[in-house]
Amino acid sequence: MPEPILRVKDLNKEFKTKSTKLFSKSVPVKILKDISFDLLEGETLSVVGESGSGKTTLGRCVLNGLDATSGEVVYVTNDEKAVDYLNLGKADYKKYRKDIQMIFQDPYSSLNPRMTVFDIISEPLVTNYDVKKKEVEEHVADIAERVGLNPHLLKRYPHAFSGGQRQRIAIARALITQPRVIVCDEAVSALDVSIQAQIINLLDDLQTEMGITYIFISHDLSVVQTISDRVAVMHLGRIVELASVDSFFENPKHPYSEALLSSVPKPDPDVKTDRIILQGEVPNPGNPPSGCEFHPRCPYATELCRTEIPELKETGQGKRHLSACHYADELELRGVWHANQAK
Amino acid sequence: MKQMRANKRSTEQPLLSVEDLKVTIQMDNAVLKAVDGVSFTIEKGKTLGLVGESGCGKSLTSRSIMSLNPKECETTGEILFNSSLDQKLKGLNILDLDPTGKKIRSIRGKKISMIFQEPMTALSPLYTIGNQIMENILLHRTKNKKEAKQIALEMLRKVGISDEEKRFNDYPHEFSGGMRQRVMIAIALACNPELLIADEPTTALDVTIQAQVLELMKSLQDELGMAILLVTHDLGVIAEICDEVAVMYLGEIVEKAPVHEIFNQPKHPYTKGLINSMPILGTGKQRLEPIEGTVPLAINMSHKCGFYDRCTHRIQGICDVQAVPETQVSSNHSVRCFLYNEHEEDEQNA
C-alpha cells in the first residue's frame, strides 16, 4: 500500500467578485469547499468536472500558486517528515518548494516568449540549486533528450516550436528539479489528438521511470481513463466522488458522474447508448443551489437533496470509493465499462 | 469507376456537390494551399462529417460553400447547390457568384445556414436575441413583423428555450454558453434551410452541454429534414451524428466513407492513426498509439503525399515522388493512398 505524499485537508478558496455596482458590498464566491483527499505516492489522481467546477483552482491552491482561504496541505517529504506546504518556513521553502511542479494547459502562454528554451528549462534549476554553468547545461540537455526535444535546438525561442513541442518544453521545465509531484492542469487539452497521444504516453513513461506522482486535471474523461489510477469528480467546488479508476468507470456512485460518463461521445457509431442528458446548465457558483448543489439537474433528486448537503463518504463499493450522494448505494447507476467489455 | 459516379449523379442529384475546391492564401513570399482539390457531395437530409486536426483546411472548406472566405483567400473550383425547391439555382456554381451580390444572399441564411464555434462572438452583443432572430426571418420569410415574431418565438421554443417571450428581449450576454449555441441554432434554422453547416458547434462547450446540443441537432434534423455538414476535430462527435465522413489532412480529403466503415475498416494510415491515438472511454487504462511527428507546412509542397513523413507504411520512391490519386475501394469508400492502388485493379479484374 503506497503512503500518502500529500494530504489535503478542508481546503477552501473564496474569490471576492469585483462589484461593478457602487457602494454595494462584494460577495465572496466560494470556488473550493472543504476539499480533502490524500494523494498517494506514485499514483495518478485525476480531477474531472465541467468548466467552473473549481478543478484548476484546486490544482493551483495545492501547490500554493494561489493562496487558499483556509485549510492545509501536508507534504510528506522524502525523509518522512510532514510539512505544512502552504506555510513553509524560509529554510523549508528553499528545500521543498521545488518538489511540486506544474504543467499548464496553454503551451503558448505558459512559456515566456522572451526567454530561450534553455533559459526556460533551466530557470527552476538555477533558482533552487547552486549549480555550475556546466552542470546546468548537462542537466538541461539530459532532460531535453528525455522528453524528446532535440538538445541542439535549446538556444531557440519558444515561438520556433509547435504546440506539442512546447508542451514537451513545459514538461522538461517541470521535471528539471526532480519533483515528486506534478500537477498537470489540462496539460493535453489544447493539443490535437495525434499529438495528445504522444504527450500522454510521454507522461506515462516519465512516471514509470522516475516514480512521479501526478495530479491530472482534465475535463476529458476518455483521456483521464487512459492515465489515472484514481478519479476525483468535482462539482461546484466540491469533490462529489472519489474512486479508483476501475471502480469509477464501472460503478459510478454519483448521478453527476453517471451523467458525465454518458455524455462523452463514443467514437463508435455502432454503440448507441441511450444517454442521460442533463437538463439545464451549471449553476452560478456565486449563487449555488441549496442542499446538494447538483439537485436542480439531478434526475433522481428528492426533497432530501433539496435541503441537505450530502457528505463525501464511503459507499458499498468499498472503503476507497467515496461519494457525496444521499442515495449513493441505492441508485443503480450506469458506468461505461460493461458496454465495451461485452463488445 | 468514373462511370459509376456518373450513374449515381444521373439517378439522383446530391443536394451539394463540391468539385476540386482549392483555397490558396498568398503569404509574404510563398503560396499556402490551405485547401487543395477537395471534392465531396452531400445528399439531401444526410449528415457529412468533415474531420481533421487544426490547420487542415476544414473550416475554409465549409466557409467556401457560402462564399464567406476572407478576402485574402483565393477560392477556385465548383460548388453546385441543387436546391429541390428553387429551380433557378440549378447548375449555378456558387463560387462564380458575386460574394456580395443578391443571388448569393438569397441562398445564405435561407437555403444554407451556418453555426459557429463561439456563440458569444458570433452574436452581436448590442442587439437582443429577438432582434437577431427576426432579422433572418424578415429577410427571407415574411415582411410582417408580427408574423416574424411568432416564427421567432416558435423557433426559440423548438431549440428548448423555455420562457421564450421573456428571453426574446434578452441580450446574448444574459445567456450561458449552451443557451447561446441554441440561439445560434434557432437563427440558423429559422428559415428552414436545406443545408446546415456546423463549424465546430460544440467544441467550446462542456461535455454535458455538448450532449444536449448534439441531441438537439439530431432531433431537429429528424423534424426539419435538412442536410448537415459537420466540421469538427472530434471523432466522437462524428460517430454520434454523421452518416458519412470525410477525413482531411493538409488541405486534402484523404479518406471518405460511411461512418461505419471509417471506424470499422479505416483504410488510410492517417485515419487509422487518428483512431488509434484516440483514447476510447470504457476500455480501461491503456497505452495509446500516437502518430509520430508533426503536421508539415502546406507551403511549396512538392509532389508527394502530405502524410509521407509520418506514415509507417510509406514506400520510398513512390509516395515521395508521385502525386497520390484517389482510389475507390468500394462504391462509397474512397481513399487517397498508394497502398490501395492494387485493390482497385483487383476489384476491376474481379
Next chain:
Amino acid sequence: MKRSSLLKKIFHSLKTHSKRNATGASEENTQDYYASQWSLMWKKLKKHRLARFSLLCLIVFYIIVLFANFIAPQDATEYDSDYANAPPMQLHFFDEEGNFHLRPFVYGIESTRHPETYRKVFVEDREVKYPVQFFTEGSEYKFLGLFPTNIHLFGVEDPGEIFILGTDGMGRDLFSRIVLGSQVSLSIPLVGVAISLIIGLIIGGISGYFGGWTDAIIQRIIEIFRSFPTLPLWMALSAAIPAGIEVVKMYFYIVIIISFIEWTGLARVVRGQFMSLKKEEFVLAAKIAGVSTGKIIRKHLMPGIMSYLVVSITLAIPGMILAETAMSFLGLGIRSPATSWGVLLQEAQQIENVALYPWKLIPLFFVIFSVLCFNFFGDGLRDASDPYKK
C-alpha cells in the same frame, strides 16, 4: 494588423507549422528561431518603409542637435540689424556669365527702400561673390560642450553673409537659430519623457504588480491628475515661472511641467501591461518554480512591457514637442535669448509679419516634420511591437 478570426487561426497554425518544419529539416530562415524579441521587432520594423525612413530622419535630426554649434554658421546671440528681415539667399552654381562653379557661392546683399512702400527690401549685389567655404572660422563655442573651438561647418568670408533661410527681425540667421533651437525643441521631449517614464514606471509598476488597495488608491490619484484640463494647467504653471531666470533653470522648469502631466499616461500603460502579464501562466510557472518576486519582475515582467513602453514613449514625444512649441510660442516657455522652434515662431504671430516675410514660417516645417517622424516611427514600432502575434 487585425484580420478575421479565421484568418488569424490559419496564420497561427501556419506559423506553428513552419516551426515544426524548422525543427525537423533545416530551413532558410531558421535564424528567426534564434532571434530575440528585439531582433524580431527590428526585422518587422525594417519592412515598414515609412517607419524606417522616419527613423533615418530622426537620427539625422539628433545628429544635428548634437553638433548644432558646429553646423550653425552663427551663434545664438550674433545679430546684425542691417540685415533684419533678409529673405533666404540663393546658392548659385552659375554666375552671370553662365560659368559653372563647382563650389557654390552667394552674392552679397544690399538693402534699399522700396520706392513706393518705403519698406526695406534686399537685392543681390551681383558684383560681389562669396564662395561657400567649409570648416570656416567663426564665433567661439565648445564642440560637444567639451572642446573649445571656432570652426563651423560652412560660412563665407567676411564681410559676406550667408543666410540660407533668411533672417529674423533682429538680423539673426534663421538657419542657425533653427539648428540651435532644435537643441531645446528636440531634447525637452526626451528629458520630459524620461522623467515621466521613471515616475510612471515606479507608480504604475507598484499599482499593477500589487493590485488591490494600493492599486485602487493610486488609480484615484491618477484620475484626479487626469481630470485637470491639460492646457490651462500648463499655462497656469508656466505663468508661475519667474521671468528673467537662467536659461538652464527655465529649461528645467519646462521639462518638469511637461512631465508633470504626461506621467499619468505612462503609469497607466505600465499598470495595464503589468496587470495582463501578471496573469500569464509563465509568471505563475516562475512563481511555482520558486523564483523571487524581484526576479520575476526583472526577468519576466520587465522584458514583456519594454516593447510597449518603447512604443508609448515614441508616441508621447510628439505631444511634448507640440506642447513646448505652444508654450514658447505664447511666451510662457523658453524665452529669448534662448531659442527653440516655438520661440522662433513667435515672430509669426502677427499676420502682417507672415505676409511680408513668409520664411518666418520655416521653423513650422521642422516642427511638423519631426512630429510626423515620431508618429510614423511610433506607428511602425507598434505594429512590430509584438513579434509573436500575427
Next chain:
Amino acid sequence: MLKYIIKRFLLVIPVILFVSVIVFFVIQLPPGDYVTHYAAQMAAQGEKMTAQEITEMRQNLNLDRHWFIQYLLWMRDIIFYFDFGHSFNYNEPVTAVIERYMVLTLVVSTITMAFTYLVAIPIGIYSAVKQYSIGDYIASAIGFLGMATPNFLLAIILMYFSYVNFGNPLLGLFSSEYEDAAWSWGKVLDLAKHMIIPVIVIGTASTAGLIRIMRAQMLDEINKPNVVTARAKGLSEQKILYKYPTRAALNPIVSTLGWTISSIFTGSTITAIVLNLPIQGPVMYEALLGQDMYLAGTWLLFMAVLTVLGTLISDILLAWLDPKIRTEIKGG
C-alpha cells in the same frame, strides 16, 4: 439608471473639491500677486505707490493671508453666495466677465464639435471599409498632418491664405462694422464667415484624432465573427455595415463625447489668442498673466469641472449604450 447617475454624481463632488484646492494652489504659485502687478503698472504710468498703500491694498484684498485661508474664503463665497470673487482687471464680478464671453464661446465650441464629428465619423468609416485604398491613404495623410500641425500655426497659415487671396485675414468673429451692431441677418452671415477659420483650425486636431480612432474601431469590428454571422444570414453588405460594425464602433466614440467637450473649450485657447477671438480663452490667458487670480481660478475650476462632468457624461453614455453594463446597473 437614475440611481446609478446619482451615485456617480455624488462621487464627483470630492474630486471637484480636491481639484479646486490644487487649482487655487497653482494660481497663487507665480511670484508676487495682483498688487505687485498693479503697482508695477502704476509705476509704469508714473504713479508710484507707497509701501503703505501697497500693504493696505493687500489687506483689503485679503492677499496677505495664507493661500489656504484665501482658498477657504473663496470657496465659502462660491458655495453660499455663488460669488466667484472679483476680477481685478475688469473691476467687476468674475461671473459678469464670464457671462459676457460665454455665448460666443459656446457657439464656437458647439459648431466646432459638430464639425468634428460630422467630418470624422464618415471619413473614419470610409477609411476602414476601403482599407489601403487611395481614399484611405489620403484620409490617413490628412489625419497625420492634422495631428502634427500645432493648430495655432494652422490658424496663421489659413489667415495668411485668406489675407493673400481675399485681402482679409478674417480676424476676430465680426468685421468692424458689425462689432457693436445689433443682431441682424448681415451680422449672422458675417459671423458665419468669420467662423470658418476657427472651426477648421480648432476642429482639425480633434478631427484627425477621431478619424484614426474611428478607423481603428471599425477595422476591429469589421472582422468580428458577428459580422460573418450577419453575412451568413444573407444581409446586404450595406445593411451589415450599418447595423453591426458601425453601431459597435460608435459606442466608444460617442462615449468620448464628454471628454471632447472640455478639450474643445481649452483647445481653442491658443488659437483664439492668435485669431483674436472674443471668447473665454484669451481673456483667461490675460487673467493668468496679470495675476487676476479669481478670474483665472474660476476659469481653471470651470475647466476642471467640465472635464470631470465630461467623464461622468461619458460613463453614463457608455452605460446606456452597452447592454452589458446596462443590465448590471438594472440588476443593482
